[in-house]
Amino acid sequence: MYNFKEIYHTVLKEYPDIMTVEEMSKALGISSKTGYKLIKEGVIKSRKVGRAYRIAKVHLLSYLKVNM
Numbered sequence: 001m002y003n004f005k006e007i008y009h010t011v012l013k014e015y016p017d018i019m020t021v022e023e024m025s026k027a028l029g030i031s032s033k034t035g036y037k038l039i040k041e042g043v044i045k046s047r048k049v050g051r052a053y054r055i056a057k058v059h060l061l062s063y064l065k066v067n068m
Contacts, residue, residue: 007064008057017057024055028064038063 025035045059
């Protein structure tokens with residue numbers, strides 16, 4: 001089982017603290033379509049800024065912790 005620190009340093013370190021859906025999808029190794037689906041279903045928390053979604057890195061860490 002990974003901890004937050006290991007996940008951050010191995011997967012998310014190179015990404016900004018607030019990511020676009022495309023950046024999030026790339027970090028998770030999924031398609032953008034799947035990324036949007038996870039957001040719309042509320043699996044990954046996000047904020048909508050204008051017409052675009054923004055995902056805080058902390059929400060991705062929470063998602064990864066639950067799903068690993």
